[in-house]
Amino acid sequence: MDGYLITVLSNIGMISFVALSAYILLLSGQISFGQQAYFGIGAYTAGIATVMWQWPLAGALVLGALVASAAAGLVGLATLRLSGIYFAMATLAFAEIMRIAAELLVYRREIGGIETGPDGIDGFRDIRYFFANDVSPLQTCLIVYVLLGMVVAALFMAERTRAGRMLRQVGEDPLLAEVHGIDVMRVRMAAALVAGAVAGLGGGLYAHLMTYVEPKSFDIMLGVHALAYGLIGGLGTALGPLLGVLIDIGLLESTRIFRGYRMIVFGGLVAVLLIVRPRGLLDENAVGRIRHYLRRRGHAGD
């Protein structure tokens, strides 16, 4: 497979994690502009674990996800009672605080005769786990997609459980959900923890694939995109945000058909979709129709 294609596919895969993270919160009815913070926390944590503590990759990725999830839980304690624009602003503010904190983070040590580690605004270079372990780009791409597949499969299964249903009920009408016997705060907190972990896992992969992270990789634009992916692709299924990523990175960015005008096209696409299809291409209606069609075909085949 050609190197450029592998890179594009890996990028689509990695960004999908942060898109799924924003999607989980969107399902709970909360618009977060701050999921990039957990992506960044996962990236730094996992990078530090493999480079400076010489952890194996699997352990580092799990640690990145856990630390990001814990951070999301703490932020959730402070923000989940807010709603609408206030929640959006609070999450954005927190993410910016984290980004600035990363600019101040200097944690340098000598590993194998070379000084390494996060170096403030200059970022964290030489996260060379894949290189040092002779993992090819194709293999790293596979790792990304196996993990992404696991997350998507877990979300698919969760959608069919009581937890998934409660999440959608809370997202659609929190007051009705309360009266229906659902502890809205608990559901929102669970969503924040899972969303933080998913973003953190993606961040850990990102650090190792890029071999280099810096605070500005996790700025507001990443958060805005993460939100937009769900809103473009659709909130009816976990495949929606992935479709959004595919449209943006796979179509607009990689083919360069719009060259420098990509952001304008992307912004326009978001605006148009919010008007004509506010819950995205694969919204609940579309997903319902597809399910119905598949079920009919399934019966016809019996």
Next chain:
Amino acid sequence: MLEIDDLTVRFDGIEALRRLTLVVPPGARIGVIGPNGSGKTTLFNAISGLVAIAGGTIRLNGRAISHLAPHQIAASGVARTFQSVRLFQRLSVVDNVLPAVGTTRDARQAALAALDAVGLAARRDTLAGDLSFYDQRRLEIARAIAQRPRLLLADEPTAGLSQSECDHVIELIGNAFGAETAILLIEHKIAAVEALCPRSMLLSEGRLIVDAATSDMRRDPRLANVYFGTQLPL
């Protein structure tokens, strides 16, 4: 079962409920009538924990519930429907009805039985938002049935329905809940109240002014008085 003592609810200095005292025995079916703004829905909101109370107590089976969160009150056996239909429009019919409490298998059986009781079992996979208004009303009742409540708060379940639909909904509510379930029914159509509730209460300006047999309520001069401001020559 439900004991309300000296309940007061205030909104910005306006007393929406004033020192209301009420006892609802298990299985009682009581109509709640009164003009707009008399405090009927506020009473329901106070019982279900949606508004803060300024004074008094609400007890359910001897336990004070006025400090509990709405989901805890729901879990202790209070179900309600809303004056303007309130459903999870983007979820399927069955997903609207699946109760939050109870084991999964139990909940599923309760949900399907409830849909069957209101005649919506065949539409279980339809999105609730795609149902007709009448079906949405019935779905709200199915949701309450699936919760297996000890107290049902039905807030104008017939609003916006035709006469025959209205009769059917009242009949449905009358038959679908067990004899131990108490029902409070807010209704403007006195015939509907009479069909379901032997007893009814008249609220006016936040006060309970008449608590009587529904058949007597019909002839009570105070009923016309609070609705029309004067006694009409009926």
